[in-house]
Amino acid sequence: MAYTPQFYPGSTSVGINRRKHMSGNLEKLRDIPEADVVAIMGHRAPGADYSSTHPPLKEMGEPDCPIRQIVAPTAGAAAGDRVRYSQWTDSMYFAPSIPYWRSYWGAINCKGCDPGTLSGRQIIEARERDIEAYTKAQYDSEMTDVALCSMRGCTVHGHSLRLEENGMQFDMLARTEMGKDGNVYGVKDQVGIPLDKKVNLGKPMSEAEAKKRTTIFRVDGVQMCGTVGARKYDEAVEALHHMWELRSKWGYRPE
Amino acid sequence: MVTASDTESIQVEVVPGRYLMPATAQKLLNEIYGNGGIVRMTIHGPNLPRSVPYGPGKGAPIAENRDLLIEIGGQAFELFVKVGRVRLELESEKFLPGLKAACERALPNISCSIKKGKFFHTRPTISDYAKFGKVEDERILGLIDPKAKKERMAILSEVGVTIEDKEER
Numbered sequence: 001m002a003y004t005p006q007f008y009p010g011s012t013s014v015g016i017n018r019r020k021h022m023s024g025n026l027e028k029l030r031d032i033p034e035a036d037v038v039a040i041m042g043h044r045a046p047g048a049d050y051s052s053t054h055p056p057l058k059e060m061g062e063p064d065c066p067i068r069q070i071v072a073p074t075a076g077a078a079a080g081d082r083v084r085y086s087q088w089t090d091s092m093y094f095a096p097s098i099p100y101w102r103s104y105w106g107a108i109n110c111k112g113c114d115p116g117t118l119s120g121r122q123i124i125e126a127r128e129r130d131i132e133a134y135t136k137a138q139y140d141s142e143m144t145d146v147a148l149c150s151m152r153g154c155t156v157h158g159h160s161l162r163l164e165e166n167g168m169q170f171d172m173l174a175r176t177e178m179g180k181d182g183n184v185y186g187v188k189d190q191v192g193i194p195l196d197k198k199v200n201l202g203k204p205m206s207e208a209e210a211k212k213r214t215t216i217f218r219v220d221g222v223q224m225c226g227t228v229g230a231r232k233y234d235e236a237v238e239a240l241h242h243m244w245e246l247r248s249k250w251g252y253r254p255e
Numbered sequence: 256m257v258t259a260s261d262t263e264s265i266q267v268e269v270v271p272g273r274y275l276m277p278a279t280a281q282k283l284l285n286e287i288y289g290n291g292g293i294v295r296m297t298i299h300g301p302n303l304p305r306s307v308p309y310g311p312g313k314g315a316p317i318a319e320n321r322d323l324l325i326e327i328g329g330q331a332f333e334l335f336v337k338v339g340r341v342r343l344e345l346e347s348e349k350f351l352p353g354l355k356a357a358c359e360r361a362l363p364n365i366s367c368s369i370k371k372g373k374f375f376h377t378r379p380t381i382s383d384y385a386k387f388g389k390v391e392d393e394r395i396l397g398l399i400d401p402k403a404k405k406e407r408m409a410i411l412s413e414v415g416v417t418i419e420d421k422e423e424r
Binding site for chain 1: 271272273274275276279301302303304307308309310311312315317319320337339365
């Protein structure tokens, strides 16, 4: 029987969503043009050449190495692209993806990337043409709600702040705005430089839908323990206790 | 038996569930102002810089954060922060029910918590001393952002409004 990884325990909606994010089996909600994603990332003008740090691997004459023969390079590594980043801030008010889950998604599903999680933001670094593809995948999928998540290369705070009146995550640099037509528009790139034209990111999720798709356990949403008053805790807590016990007593090495 | 005097001033903090747009902030502050009994008031929230403060885009203007003028009690002044909470000192407890009603009128669709407590400090801090030296009028204590390079305060009075600091940081 083929092994199917479980990724995350629990039967709550948050547990199920966490499994979906980690497995990469995500629903596609929108299709933002690649040129618009490139413009918001702000590393190169859409259509411009990729800057490189070394010649393409084929021209370099690589040493005879069994690992290099087994592992096919990503498109960006093969072309010698520079390493670039995309950084996200997700609101703690039921954003679909919370920082750790973007990292798990990246580490499990994206080849040749370096995810990093901080308290209120999440960054992925990879070769430029790879990170563009990974960023587009994040934008298009249910990992992102355009009102509660945004790309912020600097001045990132917003994760733990109250929302704006119109339901948008607070952004000091006003990189996104709610249009009169109810769509969210990207007006600046991730470091706050105005874009040549506004990017239509589509309609935000309703509050109910964001709560349905979120990966954050909250006392006023879905609790990590599962149903309040149930005789048995959800498996997520039991697994956590189990890991804590193994780690505390045996340093993760039960022998 | 000792009972709390209803003529002593009280301090109150109004915390809306969402950050307020300038128009809503103006509505709320005017309702609070109309309720009367205010000894002093300060608004608090995240900074709204006029230009990108750091990073590759440093210096790029942020048009959305400029000229956020609001008018309170007939006096106009510019907002430097996103209004997230309002701290007040009221002349006495009797103005509190009116304050609650004012908040409900101004924010019908936003939840709002009103807490009584102590929100302004009573003794000058080192920062206060560095900025003002010996403080003559103690009502100024607690109205100043200790991290601002200069004091940033709008004083509303009968004769006009004074904005002490327009310098960007």
